[in-house]
Amino acid sequence: MNNNDIIPWFILLNPLITAVLILFVFRKNHGTAATVSTMSAFFGLVGSLCAFTLAPTHTFVRWIDMPGLQIPIGVQLDHLSQLMLLVVTGIGFLVHLYSTVYMEHDESKSRFFGHLSLFMFSMLGIVLADNFAMMFIFWELVGVSSYLLIGHWFTRDAAGKAANKAFMMNRIGDFGFMLGILMLWSTAGTVTFKGLEAATGTLTTNPMFLTAAILLVFCGAMGKSAQFPLHTWLPDAMEGPTPVSALIHAATMVAAGVFMLARIAFLIGLSPAAALIIAWIGAITSILAALMATQQDDIKRILAYSTLSQLGYMVMAIGLAPDPNGGPAMFHLFTHAFFKALLFLGAGAVIHALHHEQNIWKMGGLSKHMRVTSITFLIGTLALTGCPGLAGFFSKDAILLAAWSNKPLFFIAWSTAFLTAFYMTRLYIVAFTGKERSEAAHHGHDCPAPMTIPLVILAILAVCAGWKTESYFMSHHAEHASHIPMLLAICAFMFGTFAAMTLYKGKDKEPLSLPLFRNKFYLDEIYGAIVAGTQDVLAYIAAKIDSLISGIVRLAGMAAWGVGFLFRLLQFGNVQGYSFVFGLGVVWLIWFVVFK
Amino acid sequence: MTLTLNHYLLVSGLLFSIGFAGVLLRRNIIIIFMCLELMLNAANLSLVAFSRFNVGADGLPNFNAQVLTFFIITVAAAEVAVGLAIIVALYRARQTTHVEDITTLKF
Numbered sequence: 001m002n003n004n005d006i007i008p009w010f011i012l013l014n015p016l017i018t019a020v021l022i023l024f025v026f027r028k029n030h031g032t033a034a035t036v037s038t039m040s041a042f043f044g045l046v047g048s049l050c051a052f053t054l055a056p057t058h059t060f061v062r063w064i065d066m067p068g069l070q071i072p073i074g075v076q077l078d079h080l081s082q083l084m085l086l087v088v089t090g091i092g093f094l095v096h097l098y099s100t101v102y103m104e105h106d107e108s109k110s111r112f113f114g115h116l117s118l119f120m121f122s123m124l125g126i127v128l129a130d131n132f133a134m135m136f137i138f139w140e141l142v143g144v145s146s147y148l149l150i151g152h153w154f155t156r157d158a159a160g161k162a163a164n165k166a167f168m169m170n171r172i173g174d175f176g177f178m179l180g181i182l183m184l185w186s187t188a189g190t191v192t193f194k195g196l197e198a199a200t201g202t203l204t205t206n207p208m209f210l211t212a213a214i215l216l217v218f219c220g221a222m223g224k225s226a227q228f229p230l231h232t233w234l235p236d237a238m239e240g241p242t243p244v245s246a247l248i249h250a251a252t253m254v255a256a257g258v259f260m261l262a263r264i265a266f267l268i269g270l271s272p273a274a275a276l277i278i279a280w281i282g283a284i285t286s287i288l289a290a291l292m293a294t295q296q297d298d299i300k301r302i303l304a305y306s307t308l309s310q311l312g313y314m315v316m317a318i319g320l321a322p323d324p325n326g327g328p329a330m331f332h333l334f335t336h337a338f339f340k341a342l343l344f345l346g347a348g349a350v351i352h353a354l355h356h357e358q359n360i361w362k363m364g365g366l367s368k369h370m371r372v373t374s375i376t377f378l379i380g381t382l383a384l385t386g387c388p389g390l391a392g393f394f395s396k397d398a399i400l401l402a403a404w405s406n407k408p409l410f411f412i413a414w415s416t417a418f419l420t421a422f423y424m425t426r427l428y429i430v431a432f433t434g435k436e437r438s439e440a441a442h443h444g445h446d447c448p449a450p451m452t453i454p455l456v457i458l459a460i461l462a463v464c465a466g467w468k469t470e471s472y473f474m475s476h477h478a479e480h481a482s483h484i485p486m487l488l489a490i491c492a493f494m495f496g497t498f499a500a501m502t503l504y505k506g507k508d509k510e511p512l513s514l515p516l517f518r519n520k521f522y523l524d525e526i527y528g529a530i531v532a533g534t535q536d537v538l539a540y541i542a543a544k545i546d547s548l549i550s551g552i553v554r555l556a557g558m559a560a561w562g563v564g565f566l567f568r569l570l571q572f573g574n575v576q577g578y579s580f581v582f583g584l585g586v587v588w589l590i591w592f593v594v595f596k
Numbered sequence: 597m598t599l600t601l602n603h604y605l606l607v608s609g610l611l612f613s614i615g616f617a618g619v620l621l622r623r624n625i626i627i628i629f630m631c632l633e634l635m636l637n638a639a640n641l642s643l644v645a646f647s648r649f650n651v652g653a654d655g656l657p658n659f660n661a662q663v664l665t666f667f668i669i670t671v672a673a674a675e676v677a678v679g680l681a682i683i684v685a686l687y688r689a690r691q692t693t694h695v696e697d698i699t700t701l702k703f
Contacts, residue, residue, distance in 0.1 A: 574699060
């Protein structure tokens with residue numbers, strides 16, 4: 001093993017060691033825990049920068065080694081994972097830095113940082129995994145650590161419930177993921193990505209089986225990347241601390257699903273049916289989430305729905321253009337990570353400054369008081385809405401271009417782009433312009449440097465992350481055949497922004513009322529009713545069977561008691577009476593035996 | 597007149613009936629107990645009689661049952677010891693040996 005091979009192992013194990021150190025040694029020492037965790041995140045970033053310059057490597061150790069089943073523990077550093085490492089550790093470091101201030105007065109700061117490091121370990125494990133089994137292990141670890149982080153303020157009822165919901169929704173998807181892995185293994189006999197790539201010949205012999213396997217694997221991505229119909233956990237996960245929302249629920253964890261799909265893009269490319277279904281689910285998610293976002297009042301929830309919508313975009317792009325180098329989907333993931341983390345951290349700064357006020361209608365006029373935050377937030381908004389020249393514009397354009405061949409999908413994607421511009425402009429105008437609508441908004445102020453520095457860095461990246469980076473993600477360079485999608489995208493941006501500006505400028509309360517969107521299409525209620533209904537039916541059947549069985553048991557008991565009652569009447573207590581009856585019995589017996 | 601098996605059985609049956617009548621009619625437990633012994637010995641008598649009149653091919657009776665009778669007497673002696681002990685214990689507890697006073701074991 002030479003020096004170059006050690007770097008990925010270092011990147012992977014560094015946060016694990018940190019997490020163990022913090023959770024077992026610095027449990028009580030909050031200041032040290034924050035410093036150690038942040039330093040470790042910084043080393044991870046440095047390691048990833050080094051790894052980015054290296055040639056692709058792949059090292060592994062044997063773990064399970066039996067005939068027919070080989071599962072190595074390996075790290076695979078290639079085109080795809082090199083970039084993802086940078087995104088994860090880069091955003092991760094900035095979030096760590098930001099958290100040192102945001103979580104300053106938290107009572108269990110060290111637990112927070114310990115779990116943050118555990119999350120980094122799990123996430124990097126997914127990125128570096130060279131086989132499905134290892135990826136699945138880290139996939140579950142990510143689920144656990146996100147559960148721990150969402151439920152950080154577990155004394156709040158909503159946070160505990162949200163953590164449970166996230167975990168369970170993810171488990172539903174992961175069950176499919178596991179089945180998919182088993183199906184692929186049963187055909188190809190291997191779980192390593194390289195092995196599967198070599199076994200495409202065997203895999204394609206039964207296209208239906210392959211399609212089913214891919215869709216089951218996609219179920220895992222559906223849970224983790226919060227795709228319809230398993231998306232409901234993500235908005236609720238906003239109960240967690242805001243840095244967590246930025247790290248996990250905007251930039252990295254939810255991107256794990258998209259990353260995994262990019263990892264197996266070679267498989268998706270083999271099954272056009274699966275690819276089409278994936279694209280449609282992504283499109284449905286993106287438009288539904290965008291519609292829901294237009295009517296939310298909580299600043300973090302708007303961003304959460306926007307994340308859902310953008311994830312739908314990425315998944316759609318994977319389905320439309322599966323590309324081993326990531327394609328438009330990974331390009332959008334890359335740019336989105338920066339501006340969405342920026343928006344979340346900006347929202348966190350606002351929430352922090354306004355003493356945990358999250359309702360945008362109670363903000364207003366913040367651009368006067370929070371200069372840096374509002375400017376960076378505006379940059380993030382413009383990048384997300386696809387303002388020409390900013391990062392989001394390029395990646396969104398790449399996705400729209402990929403969708404151009406499929407007109408219904410293109411229409412959905414275009415509508416989503418329009419809605420994105422609409423709700424993000426609404427958010428910015430309501431929260432940052434106009435007059436202050438609450439006492440707290442008057443006293444807004446920019447946050448300390450460790451919170452604003454990440455904002456500025458992310459704002460710079462949100463501007464320039466799209467410049468000249470597109471070719472990195474495309475395995476073969478596509479000519480821009482048509483400029484129409486790009487022009488339409490600019491139109492969507494302008495229409496959306498303009499519509500929101502005219503509608504919301506100077507308004508003090510919501511001028512539109514669309515209960516369907518405000519209540520998220522009643523999906524939570526529908527799921528609740530389905531679960532409760534199923535439970536009621538099962539409980540009813542169980543109660544019936546139970547009453548039947550206990551009836552039989554009770555009858556047997558009653559019979560024994562009744563017979564006993566009859567016979568105890570014979571116990572009259574006279575000894576000589578007993579002997580008389582006994583004598584009669586003997587006489588009867590003799591008569592019966594001898595004379596009958 | 598020669599004594600036949602039936603004569604013995606008649607005496608045995610009489611003894612048994614007297615014993616059973618005593619068990620049914622007497623009130624004192626000790627008397628009842630003695631009557632029980634009478635019934636037991638009536639059975640012994642019939643056993644010995646059967647044995648005596650069961651003459652084999654060699655002209656001798658079968659003595660097995662007579663030996664068995666000794667065993668029965670031995671066991672009866674042991675049983676009397678246990679029974680008397682119970683009666684003494686009962687008397688200590690209740691200060692009575694009359695059966696009509698001992699009626700608690702009932703519904």
